[in-house]
Amino acid sequence: MGSKQAVSSCAGVMSRRATLFNADILDCKIIMHSSLLLVLLITVAVNAQTWTGWVDTVNPPCSATCGMCGVKVVATRTCSQLGKCSGAAQRYEECGSKMCPFKGGKPGKTCCSGYTKGLLPNGQGFECVARKAEMDRKTNLSLLYLFQILVVMHSSLILIPLIVVTVAAQQWTTWTPTPNSACSATCGMCGVQVIATRTCPVLGKCSGPSQQYGECGAALCPFPTPTCCTGYVKGNIAGGGFECVPRKEIMDAKTKLT
Numbered sequence: 001m002g003s004k005q006a007v008s009s010c011a012g013v014m015s016r017r018a019t020l021f022n023a024d025i026l027d028c029k030i031i032m033h034s035s036l037l038l039v040l041l042i043t044v045a046v047n048a049q050t051w052t053g054w055v056d057t058v059n060p061p062c063s064a065t066c067g068m069c070g071v072k073v074v075a076t077r078t079c080s081q082l083g084k085c086s087g088a089a090q091r092y093e094e095c096g097s098k099m100c101p102f103k104g105g106k107p108g109k110t111c112c113s114g115y116t117k118g119l120l121p122n123g124q125g126f127e128c129v130a131r132k133a134e135m136d137r138k139t140n141l142s143l144l145y146l147f148q149i150l151v152v153m154h155s156s157l158i159l160i161p162l163i164v165v166t167v168a169a170q171q172w173t174t175w176t177p178t179p180n181s182a183c184s185a186t187c188g189m190c191g192v193q194v195i196a197t198r199t200c201p202v203l204g205k206c207s208g209p210s211q212q213y214g215e216c217g218a219a220l221c222p223f224p225t226p227t228c229c230t231g232y233v234k235g236n237i238a239g240g241g242f243e244c245v246p247r248k249e250i251m252d253a254k255t256k257l258t
Contacts (some may be wrong), residue, residue, distance in 0.1 A: 050085045054080045062095035068128040069112040070096040097127040131134040171206045173199045183216035189244040190229040218243040 054075040064070030072095045079085035099110045099117060110117055111128035118129030174195040185191025195214040200206035220227050220234060220242055227234050228244035235245035 015091055050081045051087070052080065054091065064096045066096050066100040066128070067109060067112045068094050068096055069100075069113040070094065072128045097129070099126060099128055126255070150176075171200055171202055173201065175212065185217040187217050187219040187221035187230045187244070188226060189215050189217055189232040190217065190221070220244060 028040050054077050056075050058072050060072040060074060062070040064074045064083055071092045073090045074093045075091040077089055079089065114131055115128040116131045117126050118133070120127055121124075175198050177196050178194050181194040183191040183193040192213045193216040194211045195210040198210055200210065232244040233247050234242050235249070
């Protein structure tokens with residue numbers, strides 16, 4: 001056999017061996033993978049069978065009587081295969097919600113860490129409640145009170161003007177003119193007189209005056225008294241003669257004449 005044929009023959013043998021070796025490796029990987037899956041399934045099945053279901057405990061004792069400082073067993077379960085179970089066999093809860101009293105007349109901790117004094121659900125006392133829950137309750141109450149205040153204020157702003165207008169409209173009677181009332185002065189437009197009145201049907205419930213006043217006494221005052229009081233001047237009257245008239249009116253009349 002020549003050298004070339006020998007080399008070719010050896011290469012073929014090596015190639016077949018490599019193929020067989022790779023096949024063996026693949027078979028091993030499949031077997032290992034299947035074994036791992038099987039072990040996992042067996043483990044899960046065993047664990048599922050080792051624990052019994054949780055059983056609630058009836059009236060379990062609490063390790064402390066106040067301050068939420070104690071714990072109690074609220075549920076238990078049993079391991080069917082000793083030493084084959086993982087996890088706890090008991091469930092615990094904190095207990096003792098009553099507030100702790102002072103000791104020896106000295107103030108102490110009313111509630112343990114994480115708890116604070118809170119109102120009972122019926123509102124007839126206090127107990128230790130979770131600090132976050134109490135803060136949430138107070139926040140909710142504050143928001144509720146604020147909302148109620150805003151509602152009341154809004155309602156008041158609507159109702160008060162209506163009430164005021166209604167009451168005011170009902171309190172006073174209508175104005176009644178008093179044409180023959182006496183004047184406090186006889187000349188110079190220096191006097192005042194009552195020109196109208198109204199009555200309050202509910203004593204002390206009315207606001208504003210009960211009388212309207214007007215200036216009076218248009219006749220010119222004789223010398224040496226000033227002819228007319230401030231704001232008035234001597235002016236012609238329609239039937240002839242003179243009387244005290246408002247200064248503005250006489251100025252307007254003179255302006256028109258000029």
